[in-house]
Amino acid sequence: MTFSGLLLTLNSDDQLAEAALAELARHPAVTLGPRRERWQAVALEVADGADSRAAHDWLLALPGVDYVDVVSVHFEPEPLAAPLAPAHAA
Amino acid sequence: MNLDRRDFLRLSALAAATAMVDRRAEAAPTSPAPAAGIRWQKAPCRFCGTGCHVQVGVQNEKVVAIQGDPEAEVNKGLLCVKGYHVGLALYGQDRLTQPQLRKNGKLTPISWEEAIDVAARRILAAPDKFAIYSSGQSTIPEGYAISKFLRGGLGSNQTEPNARLCMASAVTGFLSTYGVDEPAGCYDDLDHCDVLVLWGNNMAEMHPVLFSRFIDRRSRGEKPLLIELATRRTRTTPFADHFLLFKPQSDLAILNGVAHLLLAWGKHDAAFVEKYCSFRRDTEKPSLAGQPMSFDDYKKALAEYTPARVSELSGVPAEQIELLARLFARRDLRITSTWCMGFNQHTRGTNVNRLCHGLHLLSGHFGRPGDAPTSLTGQPSACGTAREVGTLCHTLPGGRLVENAEHRAETEQIWNVPAGRIAPKPGYHTALMWEKFCTPTDKGGDLRTMFVQATNPGQSLPNLHKLFRAKKGLEDKFLIVSEVYPSATTELADLVLPAALWVEKNGMFGNSERRTQQWFRMVPPPGQARDDAWMILALAHRLLELGHPGMKDRDGRFLFAQKNEAGAEVPVWDWPHYYDLNVDRALFEEYRRFSAYKHKNLAPYDEYVKTRGLRWPVVQQPDGSWRETKFRFAEGDDPFVKKGAGVQFYHSTTKNDRAQIWFAPYEKATEEPDQEFPFWLCTGRVLEHWHTGTMTRRIAPLQGAMPSAYVEMHRDDAAERGLRNGDLVALRTRRGEVRLPLWIDGRGQPPRGSLFVPFFDERLLINELTLGDIDPISKEPDYKKCAATVARVAPNPQP
Structure with a gap:
């Protein structure tokens, strides 16, 4: 699980x-x-x-939310979706 | 109250967010974060040059959480997407954990003892053919150890930092204007300016926390104006009140055009100029010093830069040039300019930096909060380490110069090494250093052994085939690389040394606004990874054991000998004893003795432990406290400005307390589009990845958000060639070809005739295509302009 603390700046309306x-x-x-x-x-x-990214994008798209600032993240390392492979790997 | 782990983490996150809400609303804090199990300590972020402070949460010897540090003046509790994932940089699955030596073409695990011995014997065999290539990510003590080892030990100046690739033109701009490096202003200018001018600076992606700091003023009802000058639309553009799209290289003409209008309208600040400035232009062969010119000659030289002429050169409508000039003409406004790689990675980088400073001086937009020209850095300690410590080939610690006999003598005195130990001739600048290493010995390639620390030249150098990959197959060349992950550089390494990263070691950085920052080691490095500074000390001691005379001082003591508080010598070169005392503290206290010469005074190490950094010059007050400086050269804040002077450029190159306003002409780029290569190619960074991606590509959320490089192209250019979004295209320059997907109307939108490719992707080495031409003064390469062509890659035939 990923837990984030967010600061939202709401619209002036x-x-x-x-x-x-x-x-x-x-x-x-x-x-x-x-x-x-x-x-x-x-x-x-x-x-x-x-x-987390999808939720962040959803927040940003809400008409009453002007900005989303991330304040804290608690995480656990996740495996990469695809392994890294250098172009010139020996 | 009993909390399960999930509740605890959720409430911790909410508490951190609430603290920020309180801070934004300037209300008393209401909700302290719950405490349990996690130990929090401060550290500057590992990534860019902004210098945000994070709170690092450690549990069971592992970093488990990151918070923006609410006590940090730089970021005021906020972080960018990279910053709040910075802890994960430590935990990629392929961390290097053991020294490896290439044997029969294959990297093979060896012991640290053997690794240090192999490296030391390579150096001992030919000390004058050895070089260290370090980094703006090296800590201040690491950079200092490198400088002392090479210059004070080996008597060699073959040291360069990768900062040559990003900040050298800013350095020469500052030096030739004010006589001393680094900005007069600071980030507080973003809070006070009425107008922020971004000169080719995509701040929303490259320095997002600073951008947020400025934009947040709008949510408070303020209306600061944002002017963006750029060669393509970026994520910054939608926030700009005025967007000036200019042709590559024509920034020189625009700056001259604005200065011309100020003079033509009689709207320059004559009193400021009369009192504080002189005029200067280049010598026939470009030089840092140049030659004086009169005000009348300056005015005449600018006369051709009429709005019509500048518009023709730049593509910017004359009305927009006039708009910019009208803003600079107003003394009631406060104007801050920022720039970064757009100005610096430029074959006329020094000149474009000079012109921007000159515009601020000419218009009197200088010396008040919010009125300043300020360069931003890309690396966390390009300023603190590369520029201040002096790991460039021509510099000594504290702004002294290798070629100056007095400076060498002072340095030898502090290091207690024999007179004459420091060589009077600068080493090779970066491009030349790598060319010499990658050229066969019998053809003049006189560098044989290179030691790379904390950087990835195999991806970041321009024209990679010539400046890096040509090393392959040169049997007598030996590449030592200290790294945390396998990279394009370790791929050609003969000896790989696993390095400790960020909070796995003690450290100090210096950010873009002259702020020196400190942190302590919080978690152990994985496997056998060790500190970069220790590697230098261990090498020095092994050379001492092998009989190299330079590793002793005048009294016969080891160059890096350290004593504990009881006066007993501590064998810090021996890893089990390295942390028996704080080596960072010892090295910094020695380095600090150099800092007063250029009025970059530093406080004692322990003062930095207590703070989120201090901006130099830091001077002690009568009550014993230490006071930082926000605005240099300005009376009232800078302690070295004489009372009554107002503004005083006390390191003036003309020794009369005046800054220099330079004239520099518009000159064409060294390679421009033509029939065969009809596009401009610009390279740069993206929000999610930091530089060559060695760390951020191991962080799943960042890599997932931006998995691979691409080429941005205007939709009309694509349509003309029958190309569609996502097509695989072959991008070609005179130096090579890379195949990558096309992105139309994506993250950025270049105008017709321009392309953009980010350089973070190790699988798509865009620097195999870049030019490698350098600024004649700063020796910094241009990564922003070369000629390219694009063609669709034919799809594979159907089976």
């Missing part, structure tokens, strides 16, 4: 921001923390790096 927060509250991977002004704390719990 309150309606959009509230709609985004409602979406976030329904998402099973998201735990909402406190909000102050335009900034919202979020914890994200996903299976691996690929899911």
